[in-house]
Amino acid sequence: MMKLWQWLRAKWLRARWLRARWLRAKCPWIKHPPGMIRLVQCLVTIVLLCAFLVFPFRTPLAFSANIHSVQPDVRFKLRTDIGEGKLIFAGVGGKINHQVNPDLKVKVGEVVQITLIDGDGAEHDITVPEFNTQSDKVVGQGSSSVIVFRADKEGVFDYFCSIPGHVQAGMIGKLVVEGQTTAKVDEDTIKTVDIAQLPTNVPKPIGQRPTKLLRLDLETVEERGRLADNTTYNYWTFNHKVPGPMLRVRVGDTVEVHLKNHKTSRMIHSVDFHAVTGPGGGAVMTQASPGEEKVFTFKAMNPGLFVYHCATPMVAHHISNGMYGMILVEPEGGLPPVDREFYVMQGEIYTVEPHGNRGNLEFSVEKLLSEAPEYFVFNGAEATLKKDHPLQAKVGETIRIYFGVGGPNYTSSFHVIGEIMDRVYEQASLTSPPLTDVQTTTVPPGGATMVEMTLDVPGNFLLVDHALSRLEKGLIGTLVVEGAEHAEIYHQGIHNAAIATKATPKIPAPNLSSLQPRT
Numbered sequence: 001m002m003k004l005w006q007w008l009r010a011k012w013l014r015a016r017w018l019r020a021r022w023l024r025a026k027c028p029w030i031k032h033p034p035g036m037i038r039l040v041q042c043l044v045t046i047v048l049l050c051a052f053l054v055f056p057f058r059t060p061l062a063f064s065a066n067i068h069s070v071q072p073d074v075r076f077k078l079r080t081d082i083g084e085g086k087l088i089f090a091g092v093g094g095k096i097n098h099q100v101n102p103d104l105k106v107k108v109g110e111v112v113q114i115t116l117i118d119g120d121g122a123e124h125d126i127t128v129p130e131f132n133t134q135s136d137k138v139v140g141q142g143s144s145s146v147i148v149f150r151a152d153k154e155g156v157f158d159y160f161c162s163i164p165g166h167v168q169a170g171m172i173g174k175l176v177v178e179g180q181t182t183a184k185v186d187e188d189t190i191k192t193v194d195i196a197q198l199p200t201n202v203p204k205p206i207g208q209r210p211t212k213l214l215r216l217d218l219e220t221v222e223e224r225g226r227l228a229d230n231t232t233y234n235y236w237t238f239n240h241k242v243p244g245p246m247l248r249v250r251v252g253d254t255v256e257v258h259l260k261n262h263k264t265s266r267m268i269h270s271v272d273f274h275a276v277t278g279p280g281g282g283a284v285m286t287q288a289s290p291g292e293e294k295v296f297t298f299k300a301m302n303p304g305l306f307v308y309h310c311a312t313p314m315v316a317h318h319i320s321n322g323m324y325g326m327i328l329v330e331p332e333g334g335l336p337p338v339d340r341e342f343y344v345m346q347g348e349i350y351t352v353e354p355h356g357n358r359g360n361l362e363f364s365v366e367k368l369l370s371e372a373p374e375y376f377v378f379n380g381a382e383a384t385l386k387k388d389h390p391l392q393a394k395v396g397e398t399i400r401i402y403f404g405v406g407g408p409n410y411t412s413s414f415h416v417i418g419e420i421m422d423r424v425y426e427q428a429s430l431t432s433p434p435l436t437d438v439q440t441t442t443v444p445p446g447g448a449t450m451v452e453m454t455l456d457v458p459g460n461f462l463l464v465d466h467a468l469s470r471l472e473k474g475l476i477g478t479l480v481v482e483g484a485e486h487a488e489i490y491h492q493g494i495h496n497a498a499i500a501t502k503a504t505p506k507i508p509a510p511n512l513s514s515l516q517p518r519t
């Protein structure tokens with residue numbers, strides 16, 4: 001062992017002597033090479049130590065932070081799909097599962113990962129221009145692409161497919177980057193009331209009964225309500241809902257109307273019934289200041305389905321803010337019985353902010369006067385008859401829809417996608433024979449219609465105004481029909497001879513003997 005140590009030491013000393021000799025030959029100006037090398041080694045070590053003391057571990061930590069930052073804080077999956085005639089992003093998993101063009105909610109500063117999966121086989125991508133990010137194109141069912149970015153500013157930003165025409169076809173959604181302020185606004189929004197009138201809020205049929213004296217109470221209330229998701233509006237209402245309550249009397253009834261304007265109102269309000277025979281339809285006698293109650297009495301002279309609305313100047317402003325409803329004056333003997341009745345009204349909302357803005361939106365008199373609404377609504381709020389209060393019925397039932405237009409400006413081309421209206425009481429005239437087998441019916445502002453249809457097959461049937469640009473501004477409802485399929489009427493694929501073809505039963509004509517005009 002000792003010998004090995006001596007041998008190693010001898011080798012090391014010889015190597016040092018050889019290195020010194022080589023340095024003396026190459027660098028003759030160095031007088032004491034081994035000492036000089038040690039000095040240089042010391043200087044290098046000191047410089048490195050100083051560098052670490054002055055910039056303490058900055059480089060390694062920065063590297064670590066970068067590694068950390070590319071780990072997403074929040075992940076979303078979106079699948080492209082075709083639904084209800086539109087191209088969409090459908091949420092996959094988590095809170096956004098099955099949602100169409102879901103709001104992607106993140107916090108300021110979070111790293112966001114969005115995975116796009118091609119669900120329909122067409123070419124798509126996803127881009128969020130505000131954060132300079134765009135995915136590769138996905139082509140072919142099941143292919144996918146990913147974007148990752150840091151949401152470093154607060155606000156609501158669009159994500160969409162950049163393939164030409166796909167935004168217009170529906171592939172657009174919102175990325176909501178919330179800081180503390182936005183979160184608070186959202187909480188306030190969530191607490192706001194649902195002003196949408198239920199389509200099932202229809203009074204019971206009157207049918208056969210003698211005429212009588214009735215009292216109807218209406219209260220005008222100004223309150224903030226939900227216009228769309230995370231969006232509110234300062235509505236003016238009859239009895240807290242848009243439209244106001246549906247009222248039901250029979251021809252010949254005497255009606256005492258009590259109109260009370262809530263004490264918290266800031267405006268005068270009134271009511272004009274199109275069912276009234278008399279100047280102003282009641283409006284002259286019901287101009288009520290905040291806290292005031294006005295009363296007038298009328299006799300229901302004509303049967304029909306009539307609009308009522310506030311008639312305080314600027315009348316169009318009061319109507320667009322939600323002040324409209326309908327009164328049904330049944331003919332003597334009542335209406336033919338049906339299985340279900342629904343109450344739906346169309347209106348427009350004019351806001352300063354463009355459609356889709358969040359928060360509480362402001363009324364725009366300029367847009368009202370130029371007839372440029374930002375929202376079209378059934379029962380007061382965007383898509384509420386689809387998302388919140390769809391109409392529900394069963395296969396085999398005959399339904400009746402009391403449909404009116406508050407407006408104040410746009411005529412509706414009322415249509416139910418996938419159904420044919422068996423009977424349309426045009427202009428809501430209940431004393432004329434109905435039109436039969438109608439696809440779309442015209443209803444002017446301040447007008448109404450009564451339509452009936454028997455439901456032959458199950459599924460979701462969309463209520464629209466066939467001026468379909470208005471669908472993009474919130475005008476959509478759903479009639480959900482449950483029950484057995486009837487393949488002889490409607491089925492996918494080629495004709496199947498095994499399916500027995502049955503004649504679809506024709507709906508018997510209504511008994512019009514009770515619907516004679518008054519003399």
Ligand SMILES: [Cu+2]
Binds near residue numbers: 270310318323
């Ligand atoms: Cu009013």
